[in-house]
Every structure is written in C-alpha cells, then in structure tokens.
Amino acid sequence: xxKRKAIVHVRLxxxxxxxxxxxxxxxxNKLGYHDFSDVRSGKFFEIVLADDxxxxxxxxxxxxxxxxxxxxxxxxxxxxxxx
Amino acid sequence: xxxxVVVFPGSNCDYDAYLAIRDHLNEPVEYLxxxxxxLQGCDAIILPGGFSYGDYLRVGAIASHAPxxxxxxxxxxxxxxxxxxxxGFQVLCExxxxxxxxxxxxxxxxxxxxxxxxxxxxxxxxxxxxxPGEVLKIPIxxxxxxxxxxxxxxxxxxxxxxxxxxxxxxNGAVSEVTNPNGSRRSIAGIVNERGNVLGxxxxxxxxxxxxxxxxxxxxxxxxxxxxxxxxxxxxxx
Numbered sequence: 001x002x003k004r005k006a007i008v009h010v011r012l013x014x015x016x017x018x019x020x021x022x023x024x025x026x027x028x029n030k031l032g033y034h035d036f037s038d039v040r041s042g043k044f045f046e047i048v049l050a051d052d053x054x055x056x057x058x059x060x061x062x063x064x065x066x067x068x069x070x071x072x073x074x075x076x077x078x079x080x081x082x083x
Numbered sequence: 084x085x086x087x088v089v090v091f092p093g094s095n096c097d098y099d100a101y102l103a104i105r106d107h108l109n110e111p112v113e114y115l116x117x118x119x120x121x122l123q124g125c126d127a128i129i130l131p132g133g134f135s136y137g138d139y140l141r142v143g144a145i146a147s148h149a150p151x152x153x154x155x156x157x158x159x160x161x162x163x164x165x166x167x168x169x170x171g172f173q174v175l176c177e178x179x180x181x182x183x184x185x186x187x188x189x190x191x192x193x194x195x196x197x198x199x200x201x202x203x204x205x206x207x208x209x210x211x212x213x214x215p216g217e218v219l220k221i222p223i224x225x226x227x228x229x230x231x232x233x234x235x236x237x238x239x240x241x242x243x244x245x246x247x248x249x250x251x252x253x254n255g256a257v258s259e260v261t262n263p264n265g266s267r268r269s270i271a272g273i274v275n276e277r278g279n280v281l282g283x284x285x286x287x288x289x290x291x292x293x294x295x296x297x298x299x300x301x302x303x304x305x306x307x308x309x310x311x312x313x314x315x316x317x318x319x320x
Contacts, residue, residue, distance in 0.1 A: 012186075016231060017265065019191045067148065070141055070177065072184045073231060 003083040004052040006060055010069045010076045011042035043068075052080050084311050086112040087125030089155070089171075091146045096132035096168065096288060103288040104129075108304045117149040127164040127307055128155055130171025132224065132286060142185060142227045143173030152178055164208055164307055165280045169225055172272075172282030181275055181282045182240070183232030189265025193226040197296065198263055198285060200271050201251040204244045207274050208310035209281040212302040218255045219248075219299040221285040223263055228284035230266040230273075237267055248272035248283055 012018050018040050025039040045068055049056050060078060069076040086104045090097045097114065104112035115122060117135075122128060136145035146152070152174075159165055159180055167175040175181045188194060197220050202213040213219070232240070240246050248271040251257045262269045264284070272283030287300030 017186065017189065017229070019187050019189055023191060067140070067144065070144065070184055072176070072182075072233075073186060 002051075004049045004080045005083040006045075006047045006049055007079050007081060008045040008047065008060075008064060008068055008076055009042060010045070010064075010074050011040060013073055013075050016073045048083055049080070084110055084127070084308065084315070085123075085125045086110060086127050086129060087115045087122055088112060088129045088131055089115045089117060089151055090131070091117045091133070091135035091149060091174075093135045093137055094131050094133035094170070096170075096286060099286070100129045100131045100168070100288040103291045103300070103304060107291040107298075107301060108308060110308065115151055117146065117151045120150045120154055122151075122154045122158055126311055127166070128158060129288075130155075130165065130167040130174050131288070132169030132171060135170055135174065138227075141177065143170060143175075143177040146170075146174045147177035156180065159275075159277075159280055162277065162279050164310065166209060166303070166307070167280075167282040168286055168288065169223075169228070169284055172284055173227065175280060175282045180280050181273060182236050183230055183273070185227050185284070186229045186231055187227050188225070188229050188263075194228075194263050195222070195224045196263075197222050198271075199251050199253050199255075199261070200248040200285060201255045201257065203246045203249055206244065207247055207278055207281070207306070209272075209274065209303055209306050210247050211309050212305040216255060218251060218253060219290075219302065220253075220297045221287055221290045221300050222296075223285045224289075225264070225284055228264040228266065230264075230270045230284070232267065237270075240270070240273055241268070243276070245274050245276070245278075246270055246272075247274055247281060248285070 020041045021039040202217045250269045287303040290300030
C-alpha cells in the first residue's frame, strides 16, 4: 500500500477569542484592505502515514484529540493526500 | 511532609518555588525531573512557571504528556495535593486535571507586574490560611493567562465554590479594568472537583519575602501545610 500524507488543520472553536486573528485583521485594514474581515488564525500539520487504513485513521484521530488539538478550545479536520 | 518541584525543560520558576518552600516555609523539598516516573515520596507537588518545551504546539501541551505526569495523575487520584503556577496551570489544564484552557492575553502583551487577588473561598487546601474576601498582592508574569471555558463549565466552577482567586483592585473590587489578561469572569485560580488540585496564573512563590515586595504568597504554602498536617493528624489518631 502506498504512503499517504495527512493534512491536519487545527482552528479555535467559534466564539473562542482569537487575538492574533484580530490583530492580523487590524493590520489588513491599516494596509487599506477593507473588504476582508473575520480573520481567524490556526495551525496546520503534515504527517506521513504508512497507509490510510481505518486503523491508521482511527489512530490519527486519537493523535489529534490527545496532542495536536485541545478539544476544549480547538476543532480539527483531517484530510489525506498521496505522499 | 515533603514538597516536590517538577522541572520540565524550559521551567524557569522552579528555583523560586524550591526556595519558597526550603527557606520560607522551612519544609523539605526536592526537584523532580520531568523524565522520572515516580514522585520520590513527595506529599505535595508544585508544577512551576516557565516555558516548558518552549511553549511549542500550545502552552503546557507537551509537558502534559511528560513521564512524570503519569505519577502526578496517580497522586491526584489518591487525593494528593498539586499546585500548578502559571505554566503549571497551563500544564494542568492540558492534562485535563483542571477544566478550561489558558489562551493568549487579550492585549496580546506579555504582562509582568503585581496584581491584586480576591480570595473567593478559604475552604480549600490552598487558601485556608486566608480570610474569605481577603485581598492578596501577588505578581503575574505571562503572555497566555487568559482563562477560558464553556459558559456551563464556568457556571459550575462558580456554583461549586471552585473559583479560588479573582483579579481585583487593592480594595477587592472586580472589574474589567482590574482584569490583566481577559480571563473569563476575572478568574485567576481554580481547584478541581475534589479540591486537591489548584491552578493559578499569579506567582505566589515570588511573594514570599518583604525584599520581593510582599509575603502574601506564603499564605498559599501555609494553607497547603495546614491541609497536610490535618491529614497526617487524622492518620495518627
């Protein structure tokens, strides 16, 4: 089976204050970009998997909950692509 | 009675905590390296401030998985006392030993100054040496001390008397102005359901000597000593 690459996005849950996103938004406004709003910052991880079997995907989900994201304040999404 | 101060790579208030116990509380204390898997017979554990593992990923996230944390969790499960100060509070939240999370200060600024804390309850092992409503002066030193949790979690903390310290002014009045980091409901310190784990952003170990600007921090360590003496007294009688 060919290797797969997981792409994990971690973002703050809606409603959790994102001062970093807010600062970026203010910077955009100062630069004259006024039609762009609600900037939210997040994190992005690439992880190579031996395969994308159900077992591997279950483990990856566990990794997201245990370490990559803090479910108290963050949501995550996983997608896989060919390595 | 022996205190243990956990040392993670990047801890930087470990020595302050160690000296507070050794020279000011005058009790035995030792360091516990993060890679160890036992607590060396320590009766109370301090997770100190600092920037464990460089704050990589999220503050406290990597430290919450260090080998020593399995032993800390076992200690908590049998009712042992644990206090997490600043980064230690962040570690306790990441380890799910306390609810909620600490996110970046609302101001985006690192804040290092004295603040006032109102003691919301003296009925804990960490505040029994205080009077309810008493105001303590203790410094903060953090960039990510903004306590957040779901509204229902905050309500439960309040209704069960688990908010121990709240940011306030010198007279004990709580307002937005006295909140240094944007914490929900001005919360500065909480305990777990059982009451044997406390997390707080301010640094009591830096307020243990008049030379440092005050000794209010000693009340926390005195409270812990009283709690442990009471338990030992019960075991003897």
